[in-house]
Amino acid sequence: MTRPAHRLSRLADYPLAILTARVQQLIAQGIPVIRLDIGSPDMPPAPTVIKALAEQSARPDMHGYAGYRGTPAVRRAFAGYYQRRFGVTVNADSEVLPLLGSKEGIVNLCLAYLDAGDVALVPDIGYPSYSLGAQLAGADIHWLPVREDTGYLPDLDAIPADILHRAKMLWLNYPNNPTGATVDLAFYERAVAFCREHDILLASDNPYCDVTFDSYRAPSVLQVAGALDCVVEFNSLSKTFNMAGWRVGAAIGNREALKHLLTVKSNMDSGHFFPIYAASTVALETTTQNWLDERNAIYQRRRDALVAALPEIGLAGQCPRGSLYVWGRVTDGRTGAAYCAAALDGAQVALVPGDAYGPGGVQYVRFSIGMDDVRFDEAIARLKAWWAKGG
């Protein structure tokens, strides 16, 4: 068998895939693991969305290729959503590009913009696809330290001049996976000014903008005046509308950047299934704030229960105002990886070690709150009992 390409050696296996394999091994042995490692909503989309998929897929004329750029209706639905939700006006034809989930667009944007020798500015705790995309493109990563005491915000002014000179992309993600950190519009204003000054493409990943708590409303970087000059924002139906398995997202922003993204993308995939675009249009256009609020209240109860339990399970952490996660710092000096291994063995609860999100996460673990109430509460009880016996 011939050897695979050298570029594969630059890619570790997707960090969560390694953990998943280990958990599945235990489950196959009959061990009743509760999986708080998966960042997937545990609830379905609104019934109208499911009905639209069923109805549209029953039509005989809905089964051909739907095109590389999604349907005009779904592009308009994303644009309408940005108008209503953020007061941001974008052109549905040139400033919106539907994606097969935002992950696809994140990696393909890296392929569109990064060559060997280029630098991607990536927070040292963050969603793995930002660095994996840069590695796949053969570019260098400059890790931006993000720390608990500064709200997990990068200090853009601390980036060395020689790095800035080679930097082509900056990745931001608030509400953040995995830390739950959030920002206000003033932070985005500084980031846009910085990227304009240094001719850097600002890639803002915003899939949790509607998974928020305590009346917090997450902004979009596109609300900043002039952002369309240098920004691509990724959004997704996965978390906002409980549609993670449907694989629908969008890139919204600078038209030139979306054209380059489409050049890569149209050589990789041939679009989605018409009924999925149609049902996504329904989700974007008809899901009410009330539906989102009721769903978020369920997450918020779980968040509160877990944050209250952190001191009783050897962790410290802040109360996140958004995202699907609670981020805990291990307080007894162990690494997050050691804590997770012990929790899996001792409590049969699967968590993600913080170093899966970058070098800044070594002392941390991530919990997902996307688990039904009964098993979620059972997981907390198991962890408390395990920790009381010595962890």
Ligand SMILES: Cc1ncc(COP(=O)(O)O)c(C=O)c1O
């Ligand atoms: C920060 C962040 N970006 C992107 C994604 C990918 O989402 P999608 O399902 O749209 O590909 C995730 C998924 O967990 C995420 O947490």
